[in-house]
Amino acid sequence: MRFSARLTVIMSLFTIMTVLASLTFKKTQKVIFFGDSITAAGAKPGGYIMKMKDALAKKGNSDYDLIGAGIGGNKVYDLYLRMDDDVLSQNPDVVFIYIGVNDVWHKASYGTGTDPDKFEKFYTAIINKLLDKHIRVILCTPAVIGEKTDFTNQQDGDMNAYSQIVRNLAQKWHCGLVDLREVFHTYELSNNPGNKESGILTLDRVHLNEAGNQLVADKMLEVLLSK
Amino acid sequence: MRFSARLTVIMSLFTIMTVLASLTFKKTQKVIFFGDSITAAGAKPGGYIMKMKDALAKKGNSDYDLIGAGIGGNKVYDLYLRMDDDVLSQNPDVVFIYIGVNDVWHKASYGTGTDPDKFEKFYTAIINKLLDKHIRVILCTPAVIGEKTDFTNQQDGDMNAYSQIVRNLAQKWHCGLVDLREVFHTYELSNNPGNKESGILTLDRVHLNEAGNQLVADKMLEVLLSK
C-alpha cells in the first residue's frame, strides 16, 4: 500500500472513531425521578420535571431524557419495594431520590410513619442497589410540611432530623445532594414575612405551587448539570 | 389634753399602725404549682419547688408558702377538670401553670394529644377562673422533649407552637410568664455542644435532672419575686 493510501485509511479510521466517540458523548442520559406525590405532580404540566425539560430545551441541551416515577403516598420502603419494576428495569443513568415527607407525615395522619433508623436502612439499601449498577444517584432532602419560618410547623423537628439523615447518606455514599429543606428555608426567610403555613412555595403546606416547582427544577438542574 | 398625753396617744397609734402594717406585709402568700409529672417531681427532695423553698429560706424570706399540685400524665384539660378540687379549694394567692409537654407528647405516644385550638381554649378557661378569684397567675412555657439544639427533636415544631400559644395567652391576660422553652434553649446552646438529646437539663429528654430543677427554680423565683 502506498503512503497516501495508508494515510487515507488512517484518516478514515480517525473519522469513524471521532463519529463513534461523538455518538458516545451524545448518548442521551436517562434520568429517573423516584418519589412520592410531589414527584407524580412534577411529571404533569407545570410540574418540576416538565420545567426541567423546558429549561434543557431552551439551552438546546438534548443530553437528558427525564422520566417521572412518583406515586402518591410513597414512603422510603415503598420505593424499595418497587425499585426493580419502576427503576432498575429501565436502566437509568441517573436517579434522583426525593422521599421522606410521608415517612414523617404518616406518623400523625395514619400512625404508619417510618422510624428514623428504618428510614436510613431502606434508604441505604436503595442507594446501594443503584450504585451496584453504576447509576449516578442524587438525593433530595424533604422540603416542607408547613411553610412557617419560625420552626413551629408540627413536623419541623422530624423534618430537620430526617433531612439530616439524607445529608449524611449523601456524604457517606458520595451521592449528589439537592438540599431542598435548606433551599426552601432560605427562600421562605426572604419571601414569607407573614410566617404563613402555605401559599409561598406550596399549595397546601406540602405539594408544590408554581414557584415551588420552579425552585425545585432550578436546584435539581443545577446539580444534574454540575458533573 | 396635755402634750405628753397627746404624745402617748400618737405613739400608741403609730405602734398599732406599725403592727397592722407588719401583719399585712407578713401575710404568707399561698403559691400553688399546677402541672404534670415534672411538677410532681418538683415537690420531692431535690425538685424545683424544694429548691425554691431553700432559696427563700436562705434569703430569710418567709412570705411564701409553696405547694406542689402536679400529677403525672396531666394535659391542660386534666388541670381544668381538677382545678376546683386541687387549686381553688385551697384559696391560693398565686398559681404557676406549668403544662403542655403531654399535650404534645401524647400525640405520638398514645394518639391522645391536645389539638392546639383546644389547648388554647382550656388554658384560657383555667386562666379566667383564676383571674375571677383575683389570683395572681404565672404561665410557664413547656421546656423540652429532647435537648438537641438544632431543632431535630421530633416534637420541636409542636413545642415551639404550643409555647407560642402560652406566650400569647400571658400577654393577652396580663399574666406573669416564665418562658422555660426560651430559657432552656439558651442554656443548651451554651452547655450542650455535643447536641445530646438528654443529660444536660433532663434525665430522659423530659424530666428534670439536678441542673434542670435548679434552672427552673431560679427562673420561677425571679418572676415570683418580681412583683
Add this chain to the structure above:
Amino acid sequence: MRFSARLTVIMSLFTIMTVLASLTFKKTQKVIFFGDSITAAGAKPGGYIMKMKDALAKKGNSDYDLIGAGIGGNKVYDLYLRMDDDVLSQNPDVVFIYIGVNDVWHKASYGTGTDPDKFEKFYTAIINKLLDKHIRVILCTPAVIGEKTDFTNQQDGDMNAYSQIVRNLAQKWHCGLVDLREVFHTYELSNNPGNKESGILTLDRVHLNEAGNQLVADKMLEVLLSK
C-alpha cells in the same frame, strides 16, 4: 243559682279546663341533637333529623321541635366547651348526645383522640349540667368507623370500648339510650354479607347514607316517643 246559670258556669269551667289541658298537652318540646358532622348532616335535607320531622308530621304529631346542633370534627370536650352557647341557652326539653366517633378516630388521624377516662369525665360533666336543668337526656353510642361485620375495622376495639362507656353512663344516670353501635351491628349482620367496609349504612365508613339516616331516625324516634 238557677240551673241555666250553673250550667253556664260548668260549661265555662269545662272550657277553661279544656283550654288549659290543651295548652299543657300542646306545649311543644324543644329537642336538641348535640353532636359532630354526622349530626350536622342530619339537619340537612335527607338527614336523620329531617326524617324524624317528616315521620312526626305524618303521624300528625306536633309535640316536638327538632333542632340540630352538630359541628364537624367535634369530640366530647368540644361539646362540653360549647354547651352553654349552643344548648343551654336554648332551654331545651330534651337533648340527644351523639358523640364519640372523633374521640376514637382522631387517635389515628391526628394523634388527638380522647383518652377513655377523659371521655367518661367530660361526658359525665355534660350529662350533669343537663340533668341539673331537668332536661331529658338521651345518649347514643357511636355507630361505626367501617362497616365490616367481623370486627376487623381498625377502630372496632375502641368503638366497642367507648360504646360500653356510653351504655354504662346511660344506666348510671338513668338517661335514655339509643344503642346505635348495637343497632348497626345487627343490621350489618343481615345486610352486609360481603363484609364491605362502606356502602351499606354509610357513604365513607362513617357518614350516613340514606339507609343509615333512616335507621338512626327510626331508632331515635322510638326512644323519643317511648316516654
Add this chain to the structure above:
Amino acid sequence: MRFSARLTVIMSLFTIMTVLASLTFKKTQKVIFFGDSITAAGAKPGGYIMKMKDALAKKGNSDYDLIGAGIGGNKVYDLYLRMDDDVLSQNPDVVFIYIGVNDVWHKASYGTGTDPDKFEKFYTAIINKLLDKHIRVILCTPAVIGEKTDFTNQQDGDMNAYSQIVRNLAQKWHCGLVDLREVFHTYELSNNPGNKESGILTLDRVHLNEAGNQLVADKMLEVLLSK
C-alpha cells in the same frame, strides 16, 4: 456368581441402604423462630421455645434443633431487613414466623406501625425468600394486645385484620399455620370470665406468662410434628 453370593450382596446392599436411609431420617432439622420480643423471651428459661425443647426431650425426640431469633420491637420489615444475617445464613429446615404485634401496636405508641398492604408485601417477600430455599415455613397469627374477650381491647380491630392477612398468606403459599389469635381467643372465652385485660395468658397484655408460653409451645409443637 452363585445364587447365595448374589443374595449376600443384595442383602448387604439392602442393609447399607437401610442404614443410609435411617441416617437421612435422623438428620436433625434446624428450626428457627423468627420474631419479636415475645420470641426473644421464648428462648429464655420458661419461654415457649424452651418448653418445646423440654417436650421433645420427654418424647425422646431428637429430630429438631430449636433456635430463637427474636428481637424486641421488631415489625415485619425488621424481619425482612435481617433475614439474610439471622435466618438464611444458618440454613434452617423450618422457620416459624411470629410477627405482627408491633406492626399494629406502634401505630398508637410511636406513630410508626405498618400499613396493612405493606405488612402483606414484606411478609410475602419473606415467605418467598424462604420457599425459594425449600425451607418449610410456618406462620403464626399475632395473639393479643389485651386479653379482654368482648373485643374492647383498643387494637382488636387491627389484630383481627392483620391475623386475617396472615391466614390468607398461609393458604396462598401453602405454609403451615399456628393461629394463635384464634387459639388465645378460644382459651380466654373459657378462662377469662372477668374480662380482664392481662394476667390470663400475658403478663402485661402482650408478653406471655407461664400459661401463655405453655399454650404457644403446645400449639407450635403440634404443627411442627404434624408433617
